[in-house]
Structure formats: C-alpha cells, structure tokens
Amino acid sequence: MTNKKDIHLYTASTMNGWKPVIFLEEAGVEYELTYIDFSKKEQKSNWYLKLNPNGRIPTIVDRGNNNFVVFESGAILWYLAEKYGKFLPANADDKSRALQWLMFQMAGVGPMMGQAMYFQRIAAKQGEVHPFAIKRYVDESRRLFEVLNTHLEGRKYLVGDNYTIADMATYPWARAYYWAKVSVEGLPNLQEWFDRIDDREATQRALEIPKPFWEFFGKGDIEAFEAANAERFKSDVRK
Numbered sequence: 001m002t003n004k005k006d007i008h009l010y011t012a013s014t015m016n017g018w019k020p021v022i023f024l025e026e027a028g029v030e031y032e033l034t035y036i037d038f039s040k041k042e043q044k045s046n047w048y049l050k051l052n053p054n055g056r057i058p059t060i061v062d063r064g065n066n067n068f069v070v071f072e073s074g075a076i077l078w079y080l081a082e083k084y085g086k087f088l089p090a091n092a093d094d095k096s097r098a099l100q101w102l103m104f105q106m107a108g109v110g111p112m113m114g115q116a117m118y119f120q121r122i123a124a125k126q127g128e129v130h131p132f133a134i135k136r137y138v139d140e141s142r143r144l145f146e147v148l149n150t151h152l153e154g155r156k157y158l159v160g161d162n163y164t165i166a167d168m169a170t171y172p173w174a175r176a177y178y179w180a181k182v183s184v185e186g187l188p189n190l191q192e193w194f195d196r197i198d199d200r201e202a203t204q205r206a207l208e209i210p211k212p213f214w215e216f217f218g219k220g221d222i223e224a225f226e227a228a229n230a231e232r233f234k235s236d237v238r239k
C-alpha cells in the first residue's frame, strides 16, 4: 500500500537526473521534487551528502518506507520499478534482460558519453584540449551505439515490446548524441528507437522537469548554453 507523494526526488536537469523523472511521469505517480542547483554546489552541501555520499544527483527518499534513501540512478529506477510494479518485467528472464541493459547503460553508455561530453564541452572550454581522450571516449560511445543498434534489430524496445527502466536509463544519454558529438549515422534501429521514445508524451514531459535543456539534444542557443554549462563545472577542472 503506497501513499500519495511517498517519493521525494532530489534532482537537476541532466541525463542521470531525468531518469527517475521519466519513471515517475510514465508511471503517473505523484512525487515531491527538490531542485539541486549546481551553480550553488548544493550537491556537495553537508545536508545533501548525508543522503548521497557521492555528492551527485539524483537521490530519492521514500517517505512510505521509513524515509529510505536510494542514490545511484540505476538503483533508483530499479527501486521504483519494484515499489510500483511497473517497467520491469515480471518474467525472470525478461527481468534479467532489462537489468543487463540497465547495467550496460550505467557502466558503459553513461560513463563513456559523459567523458566525451566533459572533454569536448567543459574541459576544452577551460583550455584543457586533449584530442586523444576525446577520440577514445567518442569512439567507445559510438561502439556502444553500434551494440545498441544491433540489439534493437526487430525489437521495439531494449527488452522486446515493452518500455522498461533499461530504455528509461539509456534514452536520455544516447539521445544526447549531439552534445557528446557522437554520430548516429548508419544506425537505423537506434534512430527508430529514438523516434519511438520521442513520441512518448510522458517521457518528453519529463525532459522539461525541473527545466528543459533541449540544447543537449541540439536545439536552441548552443554556444550560450555551452559557455554557461562549462562555467558551472569550472572548479572541477583540476590543475
């Protein structure tokens, strides 16, 4: 039995930050949201570090479960899927398949694309230009896209016909290929999967919560957004 607004979500508008928002919007669950402002370093504040020792977003607190705290976006999706009985197949094999692709995103697509973005969109803007690192992360991201493209042949979603937490985790990252400067040319199954999820009203609504950052997806004033984004993470470039 769950209460209204059990879930208190702490997040910001980023690829990891959108994952639980996508789940909650798709599931039609009411939740409370606290926006974590990176420009004020709220993610490193003492009160937040007590919830998330990694000092990153997202985090959830489940008031319906003794204020149980979950950090790490993949673990959050898994927790929510179990709590609400949605977006994770009941069948054991399909459940394992969904978790395999969730792990593939958490350990592969996210970290590789994150570094491709970081070296091109943040470090380079601070004068740290490292072509070898950029090539490594862009190439590895593209290789992972090719794995997804091959897997999606004949499949609507990553685990057959049903949208699962594996899609919710992978979509905000892979769909931001523009921001990571990774090509999706010649990957028709991946592009059709993007189109399918682009048509999901709840997922698209989630990408505007807490704020829309369509620049990640190639729309809007890219230069201004890139400069502001690089500024937010300036102190992360260690000399």
Ligand SMILES: N[C@@H](CCC(=O)N[C@@H](CS)C(=O)NCC(=O)O)C(=O)O
Residues within 6 Å of the ligand: 014, 015, 016, 017, 038, 043, 055, 056, 057, 058, 071, 072, 073, 074
């Ligand atoms: N593995 C973590 C990564 C979380 C993460 O890197 N979050 C980023 C936003 S996408 C963040 O909080 N960045 C702020 C910072 O590094 O200070 C997860 O999936 O939850």
